[in-house]
Amino acid sequence: MQSSYLLTLLLFAVNAFAVSLPIRIVSWNVRFDADASTRQDGEKPWSTILCGxxxxRCRKPHVIELLKNEAANTASPTIIGLQEVLDNQLEDIKGGLGSTWQHIGFGRDDGKKAGEYSPILYNTDALTLVFSEMKWLSPTPDEVSFGWGAGSRRVVTIGVFEHKATGKRxxxxxxxxxxxxxxARSEGIKVVASRIKAVREQFGPLxxxxxxDFNSEPNQDAYQTLEDMDFLTEVSKSEAVKIRNLDLTYTGFESEAGFSRIDFVWFGPTEQHFYAAQSWEVVNNVVDGVFISDHRLVVADLTAL
Incomplete structure (x- = not known):
């Protein structure tokens, strides 16, 4: 009886590695909920009593709607990585996406709810969370801390997910x-890569x-540091087809042209064929004349092999 059970588990594990899984990856700096004294020219409030x-007059409903559309326009499980999210915004977004959406990650200023989050959102109908961690990008990543002259505390949030239907992780x-x-950017991305590698050592060759949001363009510090590791591939440098003619991801609240490309999706490890990249796009951040964030959303459709 025991040998039969172990054989079943082994076959399930083998199948999980063998099956391919289409997956959508979304990255978006949604801009923190700034009060009136810190809003930029052209920036609408996150929410007001007149939003409905x-x-x-506000950004919240448009941000939620765009995220809902990105998740709904594919049959693939969707992973959403957000930046600059405050606790109230995170609750608003999860409430708008629906009760099956959960997140991992905490506020960077206390490891609880204070300060900006870099959360990962996922739909529990499709995915099970196996493991999660959040580390500070500093010489002391297990402590609430600043790193290398950084202007703010910075973190990385990491999760191991399992697709319920296939068992693929x-x-x-x-x-x-x-x-x-x-x-801080160059050393911080080294911490990010080292933590991903540590999680792979713990959970196997996934x-x-x-x-x-790297705050670094492709020819600059953090991007070059990660690229030089030959560990992950940035989606624009893969075989993925570019969907639309937008490139720049940071726009501010007044320039529809945009200023820089600093938001990215990466996949790998590069030396192993874990993913095939189908497409990627930079999505417009102006809806009905409203800049819904000062960044554009980046989405990549991949297949986990």
């Missing part, structure tokens, strides 16, 4: 690198994806 009547990580210190 005049949605053009994968790793996803999400981060937001510092906007002040180049050293495919990994990474989302994030």
């Amino acid at each position: 009547i005049w949605s053009e 994968f790793i996803h990580a999400n981060t937001h690198l510092d906007n002040v210190s180049s050293e 495919g990994a994806t990474l989302t994030g």
